[in-house]
Amino acid sequence: MDSRIRRTTLIDLASSRKGLSLHFLLVPIAIVASVCLPGGLHAEESEAAAVPVFKDGEAQVVPAFEDPDRWIRHDLWVETEFDSDKDGKLDRVHVAVTRPQETEIDGLKLPVVYVTSPYFAGTAGNDLEYFWDPKHELGETPPEHKKGPRFERKGLRPIIAKTHLKEWVPRGYIVVHSSSPGTGLSQGCPTVGGSNESLAPKAVIDWLNGRAKGFTAPDGGEPVLAYWTTGKVGMTGTSYNGTLPLAAATTGVEGLEAIIPIAPNTSYYHYYRSNGLVRHPGGYLGEDIDVLYDFIHSGNPEFWEACNCDVRDEEMGPGMDRETGDYNDFWAGRDYLNQLEKLRAPVLMAHGFNDWNVVPEHSYRITAALKKKGNVPVQIYYHQGGHGGPPPMKMMNRWFTRYLHGIENKVEEDAKAWIVREADEKGEPTAYPDYPHPDAQPVELKLQGNAPEQGALTLGSVSPSSPATEMLVDNVSFDGKTLAKAESTNHRLIYVTPKLAEPVHLSGVARISVRVASSKPAANLSVWLVSLPWNDDPQAKITDNIITRGWADPQNQESMRSSQPLQPGQFYDVSFDLQPDDQIIPAGQQIGLLIMSSDREFTLWPKPGTELTFDLRATKLMLPVVGGEAAIKFESAAATE
Structure with missing residues (x-):
């Protein structure tokens, strides 16, 4: 056959x-x-x-x-x-x-x-x-x-x-x-x-x-x-x-x-x-x-x-x-x-x-x-x-x-x-060799207040004259980009590093820890990590000023399976990861931490007016930096001027 x-x-x-x-x-x-x-x-x-x-x-x-x-x-x-x-x-x-x-x-x-x-x-x-x-x-x-x-x-x-x-x-x-x-x-x-x-x-x-x-x-x-x-x-x-x-x-x-x-x-x-x-x-x-x-x-x-x-x-x-x-x-x-x-x-x-x-x-x-x-x-x-x-x-x-x-x-x-x-x-x-980069180390940055204008994101100690707390008022009418670019607004808090003297390679997962009080039993909490100044030129090498983002419900500060209504005015410790990233921030840019309540692009839209108050001394940002803290070098104040 x-x-x-x-x-x-x-x-x-x-x-x-x-x-x-x-x-x-x-x-x-x-x-x-x-x-x-x-x-x-x-x-x-x-x-x-x-x-x-x-x-x-x-x-x-x-x-x-x-x-x-x-x-x-x-x-x-x-x-x-x-x-x-x-x-x-x-x-x-x-x-x-x-x-x-x-x-x-x-x-x-x-x-x-x-x-x-x-x-x-x-x-x-x-x-x-x-x-x-x-x-x-x-x-x-x-x-x-x-x-x-x-x-x-x-x-x-x-x-x-x-x-x-x-x-x-x-x-x-x-x-x-x-x-x-x-x-x-x-x-x-x-x-x-x-x-x-x-x-x-x-x-x-x-x-x-x-x-x-x-x-x-x-x-x-x-x-x-x-x-x-x-x-x-x-x-x-x-x-x-x-x-x-x-x-x-x-x-x-x-x-x-x-x-x-x-x-x-x-x-x-x-x-x-x-x-x-x-x-x-x-x-x-x-x-x-x-x-x-x-x-x-x-x-x-x-x-x-x-x-x-x-x-x-x-x-x-x-x-x-x-x-x-x-x-x-x-x-x-x-x-x-x-x-x-x-x-x-x-x-x-x-x-x-x-x-x-x-x-x-x-x-x-x-x-x-x-x-x-x-x-x-x-x-x-x-x-x-x-x-x-x-x-x-x-x-x-x-x-x-x-x-x-x-x-x-x-x-x-x-x-x-x-x-x-x-x-x-x-x-x-x-x-x-791997992701995150094996040489990435967590670097802690602290917050120094200046609301409603830009505060500072610093590696060193915070000035004793810095306010202990700062407050924002939720208003979903403003999107994150508008809030990041604003010179002054009470609808967000923003903390910015000096200009980078050398590029900084971020690789891995950034983490934020805040101590926050709400004026209402429930509130959105949204965080953006941004590269400033904002560049709107579509041909620029920095095609996206958003480094990474994160969102959390303060009611779930103890368990993802159980949320508890917030007691107005009481402070709660909330920690969460931002989205993983691997990005080289060019020299001359600044790294900014934008904190807001509702994120117009992602979260629910409650009526404006919820107040969130942050204890700055108990709030910090951990960045995964290749080379650790030694790899972060800022321009001097004289050079900046």
Whole structure:
């Protein structure tokens, strides 16, 4: 019998040369594979098989794999181990496969680059009509908001998405896409961080390794086998699509050999809350987890209302707790830091230090925990931009070449941290032994008052004539940039160093400790670390005067799980981390600590008037400085004049 007999045949062909997608249904019957294939070839006409090629530890583009007209594309449904829509049947998720035709005509087995998402079928849009109103008094029950609309799924079978095809198929990989539960043609309910979002990609990886069932239809259908893969899988994606590789990895599924999460949301609490405070992601004021649920819910109309009732209304409604902002079991179940025990896949993480949507602590907290755990290779790539931004292709290629193709390129011996310096392109990171920089040391700076004008941020002792306390009056009408640039205002406090005589390299997590009293039982507390003077020139090298930010609820000074109303006039000690950063502050700049109450871009908007009083002698800022205190040199007063 012909040695090219396959366990499946390909039917329902459509010519890609006519601009149509190929839809291959895989049926498990043994026949001679002599059907027509992309590019007009027949199985019996196949010449010497093309194979992956490697050079300098990287997979190279193979001409035979490069032509999209020669790719095989098909879709199927993989059976999971959960029934999230509660219809009495295990949910199936929709999967699409794109692979070189050599996997069919030559029996070539290749590893998989896998991307999964709730976005592939379209989203409901960001209509503020369905967001929570940020004008909300702290601690009070928020007014109801309008639930998201039902929307029609976009995109037709069999193409779920075309992302990553041009990058990886020509280099000798199969690319697999799937739609998350409750989205597109996948069954089940979306849960925004629930267990089914981890178990769905696990099922797909199990199917790729012969441990789960695939079918030609969402209900019934013929079995489908993934005979064309080695079973080695790498996952990547950005934002929500970057969260799901981490979610899958926490299951410890065999076959998931490496992940490259890009700007992942690693905890929905840390996305929608901060140190006990209700804090919205940058650019999405008024969004909360139930709004995101409505945004992605594009799944089966038959179960649309049932999913809304079970997940959005009965689980998320009480669980997310917009009244207090406290951490609770609902949020803990959606925090992947609590689920790292089984993770075994090497991790190459990527994030932007100026990502104020998914703030940089999301990647930092996971990589720090994994390094402490110590049983998987971990590297991190940071750039100075905003949301998104993958590592350079060379880094990703070396990562997948090592762990998916098994080429010993010693990637695990590469630098542990890669950071794009301020004036450099994203593709030109600087290698560092680790992040934070091993030579970074905490440096304490004290506050010397001069409100309502600029006070001083000093390394030395504070003048005895400095006021013991200073007060600000909350007014969300003014944003942080306006307050930072103001010469005089009682709506913020600001403390500034002298001009730097030499550049200062900050690397790691700054921490603020304040002793604060409020005139009301609840108050926002927001902190910005800024580089001054403010430079509004878009062409300037200092593209963002914000070094880092942080937010906290003084009511949670003792516990993230329990907030206690503040006694007006009583002082409380509150300490919290600002967002991680790695930045070189140029000579001639000043480092400023901006303290305000409500942050117009992120927090709730209570009515103006809350007074916050700070005990300056018990308030300090700890900066992570490479080289420690000795590395901070200020211009002399004479030079400044």
